Amino acid sequence: MNKFVNTIFHADARDLLAKLPSESIDAVISDPMYGTSRSYEYEWGTDPANGDPELHWEYHQPIYEECRRVLKPNGRLAWAQSPKFCQQFHDWFGDHRLWTLTRFRLAGKNATGHTWIVQTKEQEPVPMPDRDSLVIYDKIGPLRKLHPCIKTVEELKFLVEELTKPGEVVLDCCCGRGSTLLAAEHLGRRWIGCDISKRYSQIAKLRMDNLRSHMQSQGSLRAPTDFVADRC
Ligand SMILES: C[S@@+](CC[C@H](N)C(=O)[O-])C[C@H]1O[C@@H](n2cnc3c(N)ncnc32)[C@H](O)[C@@H]1O
Secondary structure, three states, X not given: OOOXXXXXXXXXXHHHHHHOOOOXXXXXXXXXXXXXXXXXXXXXXXXXXXXXXXXXXXXXXXXXXXXXXXXXXXXXEEEXXXXXXXXXXXXXXXXXXXXXXXXXXXXXXXXXXXEEXXXXXXXXXXXXXXXXXXXXXXXXXXXXOOOOOOOOHHHHHHHHHHHOOOOOEEEEOOOOOOHHHHHHHHOOOEEEEEEOOXXXXXXXXXXXXXXXXXXXXXXXXXXXXXXXXXXX
């Protein structure tokens, strides 16, 4: 297991997951292609589901089931999902809670909150914590050029903090530019990431190197702001 920890793989999630032992992961926090009305162009091509729920689930179900297999008993799963498919959520995921994280730009403009399916390995719902889910962010402009779907480190920190304890292992098997992994590193969790895109996995590695060298230069385990890690 140690050979996978704190590593970002350029791999298909299905291949990486097949190599991970059952019941080895404390939390899966992943933002797969969530199927908006828009067909996103990724570095390797277009979302094959193109907004169609059946095609979407045909692609994602094996990944989701493998994620549940590798979770420890009572392990937590957070899975970003477009509201477009809300009528399918119970069929696909069983019992869960929807966490909608409110997001505001520092400049005062609001942005739509992202929706996350949150449940245990056993498909028990995990309630929202009794604290604001407000995510305030800025300076994501340059990152938007590197990946079509932005998730900020701030948003992922909320989930990592609520769903895991220090030292636990977080898996993001569709890690894109690596925001989940940066959030985990920042908060003293261990992590495993992969993305099918060579370019995105390289960007994630670069951002992680930047975060780690910043944290080392500060002689501290915590960077003062999340944005430093975004200068890649
Ligand atoms: C919504 S994006 C994730 C964005 C990420 N949260 C971020 O902040 O950069 C979904 C990612 O899933 C990746 N992906 C799609 N199919 C995959 C697969 N079979 N295995 C691994 N990654 C996959 C895409 O390349 C894309 O980067």
